[in-house]
C-alpha cells in the first residue's frame with residue numbers, strides 16, 4: 486500500500502530507509518514485513534509511515550521480491566505450502582521453481598521457464614525475455630508480467646487423483662492469473678469449468694499451436710535446466726528489516742546512528758554481498774544454516790519465526806524460514822540511543838509466528854511461554870490451533886507420483 490499521508494511535520498523528519506538522501510516526494514505506508522509474506526495483519530512494530538514513496542516503491546521492486554521470490558524461498562514455500570492444504574477439497578499452494586528450459590523453441594524475444602506442481606506436475610511458462618537484471622528472479626519482470634506480456638503457460642498433470650489435479654490447476658491460476666493457460670493432459674471426468682484451455686481446445690494463436698505441438702512431442706523428455714540465482718538475495722531485505730525495527734522499537738535516535746547508516750549502505754548497495762561490511766558482519770550479521778543458538782526450540786515447521794530481542798548491549802532479530810533456514814541481524818549496538826523501557830520489554834525475546842499462505846501473523850509471545858508451548862507444558866491456543874490445522878501427506882489423497890504406485894508418508 487502506498488497511500489500518501491499528509492503530515493505537516495513531514496519536512497522535519499527524514500525517511501528511515503534513505504535518511505533524506507532521496508528527494509522527498511510523499512510519505513507512504515510501509516510494511517516493514519512484506520504483505521506478501523503474511524504482513525497484512527502484522528502488529529504496529531512491523532509498519533511505519535516514515536518512509537518516502539520512492540523508497541517504498543524501490544523496496545517493493547528490488548528488495549522484497551528478490552527475497553521472497555528467490556529460488557530458495559520458492560522451494561521453502563512449495564514444501565511448506567503442502568502442509569496448509571485443505572483436507573477435504575482442492576486448495577492452492579506455491580509452485581516449485583526449476584529454471585530456464587532453453588530447449589523449448591520460442592521466439593527470439595521469448596524465454597521458457599519451468600515450474601513443478603505439488604505432485605510433480607510439469608509446468609512451462611513462455612514469456613517475453615526481460616532485461617538481464619531480472620534473470621535471478623523466477624518469473625522475471627513481475628511488473629511487466631502483471632500488466633501485459635503475461636505469457637503462455639502449458640502443463641502436464643501427473644496424478645489421476647482429482648484432488649491433486651485440481652490443486653495444481655488452482656495453484657497455476659493463482660500463480661499465473663493473467664497468462665494464457667493450457668492443460669496438455671487428457672483426463673476423463675475432470676471438471677471442465679475451470680478457466681483454462683484444455684489440450685483439445687482450439688488454438689488461440691500461431692504461437693500457441695506451435696508450442697502445443699512441440700511440447701506434446703518433447704515436453705516430457707529429460708533435459709538440462711538452466712538456473713541463475715543470487716546468493717546474496719537476503720542482504721537488502723535483512724538490512725531493511727533491521728532499519729525498520731530499529732525505528733519502530735528502539736526509536737528515532739537509532740535511525741540516525743552510524744550503525745543505521747551502515748545498514749542503509751547494505752540496503753542500497755548496488756551489488757549486495759560484493760562489498761561485505763566487516764562492522765556489520767562482525768557485530769552480528771551472520772548466516773547460519775542450522776547453527777543458530779535459539780533456532781531449534783523456536784522454529785515452527787512450515788511457518789516463519791521472527792524473534793526480536795535485546796542481547797545486551799546489542800539489539801537484534803533472528804528469522805527462521807518455513808523450512809528452518811535461519812538468518813539474523815543486529816539492529817543496534819548502542820543501548821544509549823534506545824527509547825527508555827525497551828530493555829525491560831525486550832530483555833526476553835518476543836516471538837512472532839507468520840504463515841504467509843494463510844495471512845496469519847501471531848504474537849508477540851514471550852520466549853518462556855513459547856517454549857512452554859513447544860514442550861507441551863502450557864499450550865498457547867492460537868498456536869495449537871495452527872498446529873492442529875496442518876496436514877501431513879497421510880491426511881491427503883495419495884499423489885501416485887510417476888513411477889510409484891502410491892506416494893504416502895510424511896513430508
Ligand SMILES: [Zn+2]
Nearest residue numbers: 500503537540
Ligand atoms: Zn526514502
